[in-house]
Amino acid sequence: ETGVTQTPRHLVMGMTNKKSLKCEQHLGHNAMYWYKQSAKKPLELMFVYNFKEQTENNSVPSRFSPECPNSSHLFLHLHTLQPEDSALYLCASSHSAGGWAGNTIYFGEGSWLTVV
């Protein structure tokens, strides 16, 4: 139990489908993140939300659309994905999106996405 819960844990979708990944944190944090972890590539930061406002979009293609309705929930809406988008998508949260001593990032278990 990490305090950051992601659903679904596994998702297979066609290139024309629309699906969403959901993340919920129970830690009272104000910042939430989406990361992509592909085989043979470093973990990539995709989006940062701080107090529900997007503060970072790391040049992510528009077929990935994040949504943060409140500080506890974060979604990643997926549409017209490509097979190369298959990866582990990790959600994370921290007290805030600032770099200070107590600002440890807590990761969820991840959602394994396969695009066929």
Next chain:
Amino acid sequence: ELKVEQNPLFLSMQEGKNYTIYCNYSTTSDRLYWYRQDPGKSLESLFVLLSNGAVKQEGRLMASLDTKARLSTLHITAAVHDLSATYFCAVDEGYNTNAGKSTFGDGTTLTVKP
């Protein structure tokens, strides 16, 4: 562009031995993190290093940071099988920035053999 390089990428060691994983980064930063990831699992925060000369220890793992050399080390003492995992370092770019933006290394996959 911030680059974070870890070496080695793969490490096989025997129980009871000591070894060091290195993390080099390319631009100024005063925040470096070490994470552990078990196969099929999420990342677990191990250490947050916030200043030059910072040293933190937890069990058989000790991490240090040299911001002048842009180098962090993760030292493993008397390895045990339970330490088998992939270890990532991550660096936030700049000083006192508020973006919380981390760039990750490729990870070091550690296998500890009896």
